[in-house]
Amino acid sequence: MEFFIGLGVLVLLVPFFLLVVWLLKLLPSEFSFGVVAVMLFGDGAISGLWYYGGLSFVEDIPVFRLGISAAFAIVTIFKVIYLVVNPTTRELLNFK
Secondary structure (H helix, E strand, C coil): CHHHHHHCCHHHHHHHHHHHHHHHHHCCHHHHHHHHHHHHHHHHHHHHHHHHHHCCCCCCHHHHHHHHHHHHHHHHHHHHHHHHHCHHHHHHCCCC
16 A cells, blocks of 8 residues: 555656646746756655655555655656657757
8 A cells, every 4th residue: 555655646746747848838948957957856855745744654664665766767757758759848858
């Protein structure tokens, strides 16, 4: 059960990624690396809050951490597929 509680951080990470992509569309292309840095920092902050918030009621901490790391792997795969395959985001990130 702790694994699925850790995996539940996906509920926050995916909308945060979509928010960052939306901001990427609004900002000039010069700020694309800054937006990626905000995305990395935000993912860490969200996961850190999820981890420290879950310490009070989770019994098996290593399995909980494994769930959070699996969520990071899933979100990373989602980010790569969305950013590299989607042609509009390729233009925003200046991929040729």
